[in-house]
Amino acid sequence: MTAPNPFLDEDQRLALYGDARRLTQRTTVLGAAKVSGTPVAEVLASFLTDTPDHVLDVGCGRGGTTVHLVKAWLPGQLTALDASTALLDDAAARVADRAPELSPRVRFVAADFHDIPLPDDSVDVIVAAFCLYHSTDPGEVLAECRRCLRRNGRVILVTKSADSYAALDALVADANLDPGAVHRPSLYESFHSGNAEAVTASALRVDEVTHHHHRFRFSDPTHTARYLITNPKYELPEQSPHVIAEQLNSVLNGNGVSAQSTVTYVVASKT
Numbered sequence: 001m002t003a004p005n006p007f008l009d010e011d012q013r014l015a016l017y018g019d020a021r022r023l024t025q026r027t028t029v030l031g032a033a034k035v036s037g038t039p040v041a042e043v044l045a046s047f048l049t050d051t052p053d054h055v056l057d058v059g060c061g062r063g064g065t066t067v068h069l070v071k072a073w074l075p076g077q078l079t080a081l082d083a084s085t086a087l088l089d090d091a092a093a094r095v096a097d098r099a100p101e102l103s104p105r106v107r108f109v110a111a112d113f114h115d116i117p118l119p120d121d122s123v124d125v126i127v128a129a130f131c132l133y134h135s136t137d138p139g140e141v142l143a144e145c146r147r148c149l150r151r152n153g154r155v156i157l158v159t160k161s162a163d164s165y166a167a168l169d170a171l172v173a174d175a176n177l178d179p180g181a182v183h184r185p186s187l188y189e190s191f192h193s194g195n196a197e198a199v200t201a202s203a204l205r206v207d208e209v210t211h212h213h214h215r216f217r218f219s220d221p222t223h224t225a226r227y228l229i230t231n232p233k234y235e236l237p238e239q240s241p242h243v244i245a246e247q248l249n250s251v252l253n254g255n256g257v258s259a260q261s262t263v264t265y266v267v268a269s270k271t
C-alpha cells in the first residue's frame, strides 16, 4: 500500500506544524543553500501598487511573509491565519520584533483555511504562500477566499513545482537511505506549478501567472543531511544528520549536491 502524502494526511500535518522546530530548520538550511532566484517577499511586494485596507495572509506559518507584507503594503489591517497555534505564536513574536510600530494592525487567527472566520466581502487582498498543497481540495479553499474578498479584490498564490528538489530523491535512493523516494508522489501534488492556474480558475479569474527558477547548492554531505531530515517525504532509517551524512558520503565523496525548484505566482481576482 502506498503511504499517504504527509502534506495531505491530517495527522502528519498536525505533527509537522505542532511546533516551529522543523519549519525553522528547513527554512534555515534551504536559505543557506540558495544560489539564485528572486526572494519571494520581493516578488510579492511588487504585485501591489496601491494601499489595501484589509489583507489576509492565509497559512502564515512563522510569519516570515507576514512581516514583509505589512511593511511593504502598509495595510489598514492584516489578518494572519494559520491552523497551528504554535506557529501563530512564533509569527506574533516575529511581527512584534521586526515591525513593532505596525504590529497593532496585525491580528492572528487560529483557523482552518477551508472555513475562514471572516465575513463575506471583507478583504481586499489575500495571499496564500506555500500552503494550498496542504489541502486535498485547494479549489474549496479558493472558493472560501472568493467569499471573503470584496469585488475586484485580489488573491496572490505562491507554490512550487511538483519536481522541486528531485535531485535529492535520486540521491537518497542511490545512497540506499530510502530507495522508495524516487517513486513517491510529490509533496506538492495537490497544488503545484503545473496545476495552480487551472485550480485557481475554478473559483476566480486568473490575471497573471509567473514562474521563477530557484537554484540551490547543498555544500557537503552534512548540509544535505540537515535538509533531508526536515523533509517529510523521506523515510530515513534514522534522524541523526551525522549518521545520514556518513551514508551520503558513499555517493557524494565529500562533495555537495545541486537541486532546483520552480516557484509559481498566480494572481487572480473576484469579478
Ligand SMILES: C[S@@+](CC[C@H](N)C(=O)[O-])C[C@H]1O[C@@H](n2cnc3c(N)ncnc32)[C@H](O)[C@@H]1O
Pocket (backbone or CB within 6 Å): 013, 017, 058, 059, 060, 061, 062, 063, 064, 065, 081, 082, 083, 084, 087, 111, 112, 113, 114, 128, 129, 130, 131, 134, 135
Ligand atoms: C510552509 S508553511 C507556509 C509559511 C508561510 N506562508 C510563508 O510563506 O512563510 C505552511 C503553513 O500552512 C499551514 N496549514 C496547513 N494546513 C492548513 C489548514 N488546513 N488551515 C490553515 N493553515 C494550514 C501550516 O500550519 C503551515 O503554517
